[in-house]
Amino acid sequence: MNEQDRIPVTKVQRSAKILQTGVKVGINYLKHYSRKAVDPSLPSENLDRQNAADVFDSLSELKGSALKVAQMLSLDRQILPKAYAEKFAFAQYNAPPLSGPLIVRTFTRYFGKPPHEIFDAFDLKAAAAASIGQVHRATLHGKPLAVKIQYPGVAESITSDLRLIKPFALRLFDISGRDLDAYLAEVQERVLEETDYTLELKRSIRFAEACADLEHIAFPAYYPELSCNRVITMDWLEGRHLQAFLSTNPPAVARNQVGQALWDFYNFQQHELRAVHADPHPGNFLVLPDGRVGVLDFGCIKEIPEEFYEAFFSLTQPDFTEDQARAFSAFERLGLILATDPPVRREFYFRHYLEIIRLFARPFLEEAFDFSDANFFSSMYEYGERISRLPEFKKPRGSRHFIYMNRTNFGLYNILHQLGARVRTDRFRPQLQPLCNGLV
């Protein structure tokens, strides 16, 4: 027990901590297998999957954040949302559940009272897992509430996870330490923001207000007086998660409405607010009984810098291929083509990036787009497969802002595909003239 007596401060102690984290992975395995030896009915899907997967996936078993980085860095190679969204879903539900006493402790610390004295009713058993905590059901003045509670020490473990991932990433991607740091910083910023519930509360309220006029989108009301650094209280939304909604075989009209609501929600944010809910995880949405889509989690917001926005979305304009020089310069500004690349390479990268951007931009070029189109997705899939075999794409390329922009947009496309939705894509189009009323 001695080695855990103090918080590691020096560099040596910190690297010992990383080792320790590695040991924890081992212990997790051990625990799982030992429990399983006793109780063979225990689901082993987690481990089965993991055994088949590579080194990153074994890290994911422990904590989501290390995996997030790995997946994001390999985005260029596996741009296919399907495969990665699935892993994502898997990575998110790994936090160990909080014990009842710890929840009581958290409340007495922040509110001076146990939850039972604050709410009329409070269920100490979690109703659902959130990415870095869990959600409990409560009632106050007859109103059903959802209380999200964060696991203590999440921020610290994220920071140490990211340190842990670095040596792996350096080797796997053959990337320089400095380049990697830029990506890691981006992810760390976002992920740490997610642990700041005070910030999340503010953003949730602000985004809910800004998006209030969108059709078929609903937000819970938030209760700042019942929230703090570690707790967010909001209305309990009664509805079905997307998967559950789909399993009822809803008619096309219903699916289209959900898809349209999501399309509007994301593109309104990207193009009007220039800041976007960057976590299009299916678990973050509920289909309400009246068909509206409830949005649950504003923990991860990506603010889109003007330079990036302008360069990126200029490529989605109908005329962008006509003007090769302009497109070339946009690629350069996005860091996809570097000044140091030899001319042959420049041509090579241009061709390949053009191909994916053309695919990506297709929904923007038409009035409506049918996301059930399997061809569209298999082209993307095929593209991802192909470039994953090209040595030129081994290193991650491009501006750090791609990490979350890709996650958002391909994540959205993926959800729309799952929904098999046909949506009008002529609403909330990219706007290339500077915006004066951006949010945040």
Next chain:
Amino acid sequence: MATSTELKARLQDSYIDFVLTHGHDPESVYAFCKNLGINEGDFYQYHTSFAALQGAIWRQFLEETTARATGQEVWNGYNAREKTLSFFFIFIEMLTKRRSFVVFSFERLRRPETPNFLNGLRQDFDLFFEPILNQAVATGEVVERRPFRSRYADALWRQLVFVTRFWIDDLSTGFETTDEAIEKGVNLVFDFLGRTPLDTLIDYGRFRLRNASCRHE
């Protein structure tokens, strides 16, 4: 005339105040009592020495902890693991109110041994946890392993001392890292006290042994 509980509390508070202000025990019980304006004899009614007084303060922490823990609405609904967690969290909350004194008590120890001011606490601790562990054995939450059964409270006690030391060195905001240490540590102990592969292994080993001897004899 002060009642006995009032005097007891006054002795404790004054003692804590003295050691924290001066960094050492009062010169003598006589000097301490004179300062308080009471008879030395009154002091000995409750404590035989400063060491005993210090022990009493720690027992007081535990008493307050158990009173608060069992007074919770949710207490009876908790299983042994949750009761233990709850006890630990509340104990640390209690200590937090007297952190300077706790840190002082540990700092003046010469060697990193189990401090003797915790001795009295240990008995109360065992008394409190024995029924909880018995209940856990009855419900099957904890497995009874004959030769080790008497050491179960020991394991929890060692966790408590560890967590207290951890909390003393904890630099995190609101001592959140200690919460983690409690959550993980207590869960670990209960995972081991519950049925583990080791039990299965021993059981299997016995079986093999029995059968091996059947065949050869």
